[in-house]
Amino acid sequence: MSMRVAWARWYWIVIFTTCAARTASDWLDCAHIASCRCKWSSGKKTANCASSDLRRPPALSSDIQVLDLHDNPLRNLPQEVFANIDLLNLQRLNLRATKLRSIHADAFLELRILIEVDLADNDLSSLPREIFRGNERLRLVILSNNPLTTLVADQFPPLPHLRMLMLDGCRLRSIHTNAFRNLKSLETIDLRRNQLTFLRLITFSLPALKTISLSGNPWRCDCRLREFKDWFLESTLGNEDLVCVEPSTQAGNKWRNILSESMSCAPEVRSSTLIVRAEVGVAASFGCWVHGVPKPKVTWLFEGVDVHNSTVDCEMEEVETEVEDDSEDRVPGSVRWVNITLVNVTSSAAGEWVCVAQSVAGEARAIISLVLPRSQTATARTAPGIPHLLGVVFGALGALAFLGFIAAVACWRIRRRTVPPSRSFNDQEKRLIDASVVVSCDRSIGNMASPCDFELTDRSLSEEPRGCGFDPVHITIEGTPGAFPPPPAEFAVPVPYGNIFISVQVAGTGEPGKYPDLLSGGATLPRRTRTCCGTPAYDNMGPRVTAAGSSTWSLPGASSENQTAEVSETPVLTLPPPPPEFVSL
Numbered sequence: 051m052s053m054r055v056a057w058a059r060w061y062w063i064v065i066f067t068t069c070a071a072r073t074a075s076d077w078l079d080c081a082h083i084a085s086c087r088c089k090w091s092s093g094k095k096t097a098n099c100a101s102s103d104l105r106r107p108p109a110l111s112s113d114i115q116v117l118d119l120h121d122n123p124l125r126n127l128p129q130e131v132f133a134n135i136d137l138l139n140l141q142r143l144n145l146r147a148t149k150l151r152s153i154h155a156d157a158f159l160e161l162r163i164l165i166e167v168d169l170a171d172n173d174l175s176s177l178p179r180e181i182f183r184g185n186e187r188l189r190l191v192i193l194s195n196n197p198l199t200t201l202v203a204d205q206f207p208p209l210p211h212l213r214m215l216m217l218d219g220c221r222l223r224s225i226h227t228n229a230f231r232n233l234k235s236l237e238t239i240d241l242r243r244n245q246l247t248f249l250r251l252i253t254f255s256l257p258a259l260k261t262i263s264l265s266g267n268p269w270r271c272d273c274r275l276r277e278f279k280d281w282f283l284e285s286t287l288g289n290e291d292l293v294c295v296e297p298s299t300q301a302g303n304k305w306r307n308i309l310s311e312s313m314s315c316a317p318e319v320r321s322s323t324l325i326v327r328a329e330v331g332v333a334a335s336f337g338c339w340v341h342g343v344p345k346p347k348v349t350w351l352f353e354g355v356d357v358h359n360s361t362v363d364c365e366m367e368e369v370e371t372e373v374e375d376d377s378e379d380r381v382p383g384s385v386r387w388v389n390i391t392l393v394n395v396t397s398s399a400a401g402e403w404v405c406v407a408q409s410v411a412g413e414a415r416a417i418i419s420l421v422l423p424r425s426q427t428a429t430a431r432t433a434p435g436i437p438h439l440l441g442v443v444f445g446a447l448g449a450l451a452f453l454g455f456i457a458a459v460a461c462w463r464i465r466r467r468t469v470p471p472s473r474s475f476n477d478q479e480k481r482l483i484d485a486s487v488v489v490s491c492d493r494s495i496g497n498m499a500s501p502c503d504f505e506l507t508d509r510s511l512s513e514e515p516r517g518c519g520f521d522p523v524h525i526t527i528e529g530t531p532g533a534f535p536p537p538p539a540e541f542a543v544p545v546p547y548g549n550i551f552i553s554v555q556v557a558g559t560g561e562p563g564k565y566p567d568l569l570s571g572g573a574t575l576p577r578r579t580r581t582c583c584g585t586p587a588y589d590n591m592g593p594r595v596t597a598a599g600s601s602t603w604s605l606p607g608a609s610s611e612n613q614t615a616e617v618s619e620t621p622v623l624t625l626p627p628p629p630p631e632f633v634s635l
Contacts, residue, residue: 077111091116094141109135116142124148127157140164146192147171159184170194170216180207188212194240195219201229208232218242218263227253234258242266247296248275262287270296271308273315273343279305316412317342319405322387326420328395337389338405338416346409348388353401357390362399365391397422 077095080086085102088095088110096116099108104122117140127150132140140161146168155178158164164185174196182188188209198220205226206212212233222244230236235258243266254262262282269275271294282288283306294300300308318341328334340348350357350366357364369387392399400422407414 077113081108081110083108083110086110088114100144107131107135107137110137112136112139115139116144118144119148120144120146122148125151127153129154129156130159131157133160138162142166144168145172150174153178153181155179155181155183158182161185163187166190166192168192169196172196174198177201177205179204182209183207186210190214190216192216193220197221199223199245201225203228204232205229206232208234210235212236214238216240217244220244222246225249225253229253230256237261239263248272249278251278251281259287263290264288264292265290267292268295269293269305271300271303271305271313272297273313276310276313276343279308279313280310311344313343314409314411315341315343317346317407317409317414319407319414319416321405321416321418323418326418328392328399328420328422330395330397330422332395333391333393334395334399334420335389335391336403336418336420337387338407338418339385339387340405340407341385342407342409342411342414344409344411346407346414349406349408350388350390351404351406352399354404362396363393364399365393367391392420395420395422 078088080088080097080099083099083102085104086097086099086108088097090096094115095111095113096118097108097110097114098118099122100118100120102122104119104124106124107117107119110117114137117137124145125148127145131154132138132143138160141163142165143158143161147170150169150172151174153169153174158167158181162184165187166189167182167185170192171194174193175198177193177198179202182191186209189211191212191214194216195218198217200223203226206229209232212235215230215233215236215238218240219242222241223246225246227250230239230253233256236256237258238261239254239259240263242263246264246267247270249264264282269292271279282292292305294303294305294308300312320339322337322339326334326336338348340346348368350364352360352362357366367389369389371385371387388405390403400420403418403420405416405418
């Protein structure tokens with residue numbers, strides 16, 4: 051029986067040792083990341099991944115308690131970046147010099163036992179509000195050497211165990227009065243080497259505060275710093291020799307050597323408005339806002355004279371006001387309104403009113419102009435005389451007549467330039483037109499309307515007609531004003547034409563058949579020499595009409611109804627408006 055018990059004990063010992071060794075090897079191998087070294091350090095499971103060129107935190111064993119990522123180009127920390135890789139047991143986190151430019155407000159969420167975080171030597175210009183929400187056990191936060199410029203109200207969430215906050219070497223210019231109010235256990239705060247010019251006493255009303263480091267800031271020793279300076283020197287929070295940089299009268303002086311009464315602020319004055327519009331007999335009120343330490347004396351001047359010594363009836367009233375807590379550039383209780391009331395405005399009150407604030411620190415002014423409406427004087431006008439009225443009437447008529455003459459001359463010149471007079475061809479031009487009409491006697495009258503029946507070749511003039519002869523047909527073309535555009539350049543005659551009227555006259559001989567039936571069969575204007583039957587129905591000579599005056603186009607295969615028109619001795623033909631793609635002769 052004893053042998054069985056001994057073997058059972060030995061078995062469980064071997065199993066426990068094997069599991070422990072396997073567990074130890076799980077975190078000691080650093081997830082096989084060659085650039086990381088995992089070991090025990092100060093009783094903590096530590097992973098040292100410094101200078102490993104990592105772009106994100108590595109996924110190590112969840113047993114890791116200390117993670118050193120110093121000198122890695124992380125650049126940013128996204129939301130819950132450590133919780134997503136199951137590093138929930140981290141107690142110390144070194145992110146120094148990791149080129150961080152932005153951190154999500156929930157980057158450290160769920161790291162509930164985190165004690166220390168080092169974010170020094172990065173490029174953080176701002177911090178998300180409540181950046182360490184969920185990290186209630188934090189004791190040390192290092193933000194040194196970041197380009198931080200301001201800390202806003204409630205910059206940090208409630209951190210009941212935070213003891214030390216390092217903000218040295220930043221570029222802080224302002225710290226809100228409520229920036230640290232959730233850090234009730236804060237003992238040490240380092241603000242050395244920043245750009246702070248003054249601080250408010252209420253900012254450091256922390257019950258556990260023991261040390262404040264403030265050297266290396268360009269302190270402006272004026273009224274804004276006076277309250278904090280007196281409190282700091284009376285406390286035991288620091289033993290540094292703090293030196294004034296501004297104003298010039300205090301430059302180089304140590305805080306402990308400056309009298310509080312000499313830490314003054316020059317007066318500042320602002321007017322409620324620049325222009326006051328009032329009416330005679332009605333009350334008017336205006337004022338100026340005054341700030342300064344020590345309390346400046348305020349005087350109102352009207353046209354350069356103190357209102358107390360002037361004849362203007364007015365009342366002056368001062369109203370004290372408080373600076374709000376978020377107004378970091380002024381001392382509370384040092385602001386007031388100084389108002390002027392005119393019970394009964396008179397014309398003598400119009401002019402320049404000046405608010406003057408004076409103290410040992412200087413003088414400031416604000417100007418307000420009181421304006422009254424201008425009086426209007428009505429002047430009666432006499433009726434104009436008859437000679438004057440006649441002169442105006444005749445002058446207007448003469449001007450209208452002159453303008454009408456000018457318009458008529460201009461219209462005449464424009465019409466003369468754009469619409470030429472009617473013109474008939476001379477004898478030579480008529481012969482050319484006569485010669486252009488050639489009729490083939492071998493074709494039937496019904497086919498004469500075909501575009502193949504008429505040619506423009508001069509060669510046709512020399513050919514002897516076969517079986518027929520006739521005298522030339524005389525055609526006269528006259529131009530009258532119309533809407534048709536001029537013909538193309540190659541067909542242009544010396545003057546452009548509008549609507550074209552064609553009259554055809556045929557000498558009667560009484561011999562039937564001597565002349566072709568031009569009037570009933572159709573006649574066309576000459577066409578350019580082309581391959582006869584391969585051309586379209588229209589060319590750039592424009593549309594053609596029948597000699598009988600019909601509006602029928604002389605296209606191939608035209609209806610015979612248009613060929614039966616009665617013969618007129620002198621028919622006059624008018625071209626219909628052509629399609630846009632054609633121009634008339």
